[in-house]
Structures are given as structure tokens and as C-alpha cells.
Amino acid sequence: MQKLKVCELFAGVGGFRLGLENTGSYEVVWSNQWEPSTKTQHASMVYEARFGSENHSNTNIEEVPTLEIPNHDILVGGFPCQDYSVATTLKNSKGLIGKKGVLWWSIHRILSEKENKPKYLFFENVDRLLKSPSSQRGRDFAVMLKSLNNLGYAVEWRVINAAEYGMPQRRRRVFFLGYHKSTEIYKTLQRTSPAKWILEQGTIASSFPVKKQSTSTSFSLEKDLVSLSNSFNLEKGHSPFLNSGICLENDVHTIKTAADFYGSRAVLSDVLEDTSEAEFYISESDIPKWEYLKGAKKEIRKTKAGFEYNYSEGSMVFPDALDQPSRTIITGEGGKSPSRFKHVVQTSTGLRRLSPVELERLNMFPENHTKLDGISDTKRAFFMGNALVVGIVEQMGNALFQKINALEEQLQN
Template identity: 65%
Template structure:
């Protein structure tokens, strides 16, 4: 098969690239011991972190791959001239979840005036401006994308679907919890695949049943099998044809989103249903990623005198608190399992995982030498990155943990990528 040319946006430290290309042609699902033999080839990438002067994630990315075709510039500036982005077969990226509302259409223009700083519109501008549009889109976002904003549940996703519909794409999506399919971390993310009308997959979907595609025959269903949660829970509706009308009038009651965790949009018609995983394979557990205790640096172990602080933060609470203005209020929260169970997949890694200070959300495990936090290598393994992928000179462990809090589970990308190849 000829190479499939890929453009990777919002690249972070390269999770999509690892999933599609492998690392040194080795696959994440084999712990980088077996060949992937992938035709995917990232020909251009972009990573820009607006909130920091030093571009740490981009530095890691460039250290792992050739920096010649990598852009470390604000994508909103880059897309002002989309000719600098090469034509590609597939565009991929984990774009941020933001407020996607549309203010107005622009007269005599292809574009839409969304809110400044909303990076979906950078993707949209590339797709709009390119004469040779990518045949496939493979995107990732947090699971709340289907449910936001709170005043118009599902509106943001409806805007994305209708804007892709206008550009000639069929779109399928699924919320996948990686641990449901044997991966080592409970990480729920929305995965979106789109197929341009010039592709054979588009024509195949149009010729069949929407429900059959998303339950049995689809790209995601082939590798992440599901069953419908209840036979009566399929929702079907047509999106407003005008994207501004979608922005202003979608689900005005703000009640439950009409988008379930699985679905497809064809010609503006949405078919959506709740599904549950149907997996009977092996599972990787937290204990399977843990390194030998003798290789763990001393600062990762929790000192005896700090344990009360950890116990308090992890524990259940019912107490009176004061806000900044002195107003008193009742505060309560449930307890967390502490320490984290080694016989299960790990909890979701968050960006604040690093650092010595006690925290409700950091992982803590039991070892023969006492309780300790997870090391950068273990966090990398929970996202199925190669060991020491984020290690470069002078990169702090706290920053490395931050990268993994922002990353995705590489094995999910690899499996969907392989399934898409079979469809192609």
C-alpha cells in the first residue's frame, strides 16, 4: 500500500504519531517488541502551548522526530495561509474542548466567525481552504464534548458535526474508556472519524444502515466491539442546515444532550445510541506497569509525617469552609480508595500528577518499601508510550507528568488506525 500522508495538529508529545507510525516501526500494543509495518507517515505536525514561554512539549516532539517538518507556532497564525500546511490524506489531532459558539457568518467568505482562540475553527479553516481536502479525519476530545455547554447540552458537538457535513464528510464517533478494552488506564475520550465524500468508505456507509455501521461494520466497531445498551434507545434527528442556527437554537432547554456515547452523522442526519463494551480479551493492570522498587528514586516515597495530609485529602469530608469573601458554606466529598489498587487498571492521569505535595488526585501505590507516587516511566506506560519518551535534558519530572495528563492512550489510536487501513 502507498503511504498515507498524515498532518498532526495539537501534537503534544506525539501520541497520535506513535499510534499510527509506531516507534521505530514497533507497536505500542506489543510493548514495542513487534513490528507495526504501518503505511501512515506524518509529513507535517504542529504543537503550540499558548500559556507558556518555553515550549516543553514541542521540545520533546522535536527530540523524538525530525524537526524539519514540525511547526512550533500558534496554529491560529499558521492557518492564515494554509498553503504552508501540505496536502494530506488524513488530518489528526486532539483539539481542546472549548466554547464553539458561532457569532455570525462572514459575508463573501467561506469562513465562520467563531470565538477567538477556539481551535476547532483552525481545523475548519484548513478543511475549508484546502482544494484537496483530507480524505479522513481522526480526532480526539474529552467525553464532555458531547454534553457541553450546560445551557445548550450537545450544542458544541452539533456545531462540529454540521460544519463537517457542510464540508462533505460523514462523521462517526464513540466515547471509549481505554480500560474497557484491556488497556492499563481508565481514560474516557471521544474519538471522531470522518470520511470525505470522495472516498469508498463514504459510499459504503451511504449504501448501508447507520446502526449497522456503528454497531457491527464500522471502523471503530471492528476493533472495539459494543452492544446496544437497550434496543429502544436509538435517537435520530436532523441538524439545522445553517450552522449559525445550530449555534443559537440547538437544544435551548439545556436538558440532556441528544448525543449518546456512540453515533454517526450522514447528510446532517444524526443516529445515536448508548452502547456498552463487549470485550473478552486480556487486561493490563496497574501492577503490570510498575517498575522495580529498587529503581525508584527516594523523593517518590511518602514520608511518615506526610501521611496524615494524604489521608485527609483522599478521605471523605463534611465540613464548614469559607470562601475568599468570608462566606461560610457546607462542603462535602466522598472518599477515594487509598492507596490505589494494583489489581485494577489505573485511574485517569491528570496534568497535576507530578510533584511531591500531597494531593487527592495523584496516584499512590503500596510497595515493600512503603507508599509512593508513580514515576514518569510508569505514567508513560499507563498511556502506552515508550519508556523515557518524555525524558530530555533538564526536563523536570513534574513537567513529564503534565505531558501524560494531557496525552491519550496510544494503543487506542493504533487499533483504530489499523482498522481504518482495513477499510481503505
């Protein structure tokens, strides 16, 4: 079977591309990376340095005409988590107006306008997507599922914590795959019981095995998109979306699952390098500041307006445990200033922060992938705080390609 052609949106420094290309089964034919809030497009610079500038776009995706995007088999991307409410419909258009700048609607627009729609979708987002916004828990995800169903796609999703499958970082993200109704996977999904697909036969289950933990729920997204957006879960209860599920022809089936993994497990010490670079080491005089920020607190604080309130928080492990997977890398991981959330490790030569290479290893990127003239260590740390774990994309990409292959072989026989 030929390689699947990939279009990569919100490409960052190329985590999706690395994972898919590692399988040998995918070829990126077009990519887009645009950071609206910065003048210098650092992430796009790294992307072009690693993969070349051919067929790479560094333009706001909202301004890229669909005609400029080549046909592709699979559309991928880790799009920003925003407010996905539907503002209104257009009378003389197939389109919907979400808020301007909400990049989900750029994906929707491309899928709506493409005559040759991609057969497969592969997206990633923060897991709070399943329960946002707080005023209508789950509405945003419901709007996305409904809009994809309207465009002819079935969707399966799973919240995956990379560390639960042996990877070196506790990073929890929701991944979802879409299958166009023209595909054999869609047709197979129609013939398979939802629970069997979610727990055993689905693409995600074959790459990241699970066991059923407890509850399962089914419900329908019957209303049109605008009504759904306005009325979904107005009771303000818990989100109905559990950590695993499928949505096919407006019917949602969702199950709470737990990882079922017995392989080897990487820990923080596995990614550490020998470094004597002074900038990563914490001076004796700064240690009390780090200890205070990492420690438990019960204190009275004042707002700018002078209002006093009780503030409390628990302690964090300090320094970080080397025999466990790391905590989640955040975008503020770089820089010398003491912080509650930055990682600190104890080495034979003292306490220090993590180096850019160690942060890359935690996301399973090649070493020095983000090293480039004009890119600071702080910016490199920011990239990794925004990135995904490459190993998850690779395993899921492999499983998807194998499933497509197996179903095509069945057809031929």
C-alpha cells in the same frame, strides 16, 4: 497500498503519531505543536527530539497559512475542548468566525481552504464535548458535526474507556473519524443502515466491538450553522448525543453502547517498576495529609468573603488498587505535594507516587519518551495528563487502513 500521509495538529508529545506509525501504514508529513500560555515550548521540544524537526511547526496554528501545510490523506489531532459557538458569518467569505483562540476553527479553516481536502479525519477530545455547554447540552458537538457535514464529511464517533478494552488506565475520551464524500467509505456508509454501521460494520466497531445497551435516537441538523449554534437544545435537557453515533448529510443517528471485550486486561501493577528514588516516596509525616485529602469529608468551609457552606465528598481508595486499571492520569500528577487526585501505590519499601516511566506506560508510550534535558518530572507528568492512550490510536488506525484497503480491492475486482 501506499502509506497514508498524515498531518498532525495539536501534536503534544506525539501520541497520535506513535499510534499511527506503530501500524506501519501511516507517514507524518507535517506536524504542529504550540502551547500558547508558555514561553518555553516543552512539548514541542520533546516532539522534535523524538521525531526530528523536519516538517514540524512550532507556531500558533491560527497564524499558519493553509498554503504552508502540505497535502495529506488524513488530518489528526487532539484539539482543546473550548466554546465552539458560532459568532457570525462573513458576507464575502466561505469562512465562519468562531471566537479567536478557539482552535476548532483553525481545523475548519484548513479543511475549507485546502483544494485537495484530506480524505479522512481522526480527532480526539474529552467526552464532555458531547454534552457541552451546560446551557445548551450538545451544542458544541452539533456545531462541529454540522460544519464537517457542510465541508463534505460524514462522521462516526465513540466514547472509549481504554480500560474497557484491556488497557492499563481508565481514561474515557471521545474519538471521531471523518470520511470525505469522495471516499469509498462515505459511499458505503450511505448504503448501510446506521445501526449496522455503529454496532458492526463501522471502522470503530471493527476495532472496538460493542453491544447495544439501550436507547437509540435520530434527529436532523437542518438549520444553518449560526441558527444551530443559537438554538440547539435550548430546553437545557440532556444532550441528545449518546456515546456512539454517526452523522451523514445532516442526519444524526446515535446509540448507547457498551464495550464487548473478552481479552486479557492490564492492571496498575503491570506498569510498576522497581524504583528506589527517594523523591517519589511519601514521608511518614506527610501520610496524614494524604489520608485527609483522599478521605471522606463533611465539614463547614468558608469562602474568601466569609460565607460559610457545607462541603462533602466521598472517600477515594488509598493507596490505589494494584489489581485494577489505574484511575485517569491528570496534568497535576507530578510534584511532591499531597493531593486527592495523584496516584499513590504501596510497595515493599513504602508508599510512593508514580514515576514518569510508569505514567508513560499507563498511556502506552515508549519508556522515557518524554525524558529530555531541561524537562522536569513534574512537566513529564503534565504531558501524560494531556496525552491520549497510544493503543487506542493504533487499533483504530489499523482498522481504518484495513477498511480503506478492503474497499479499494473490492473496486478493482
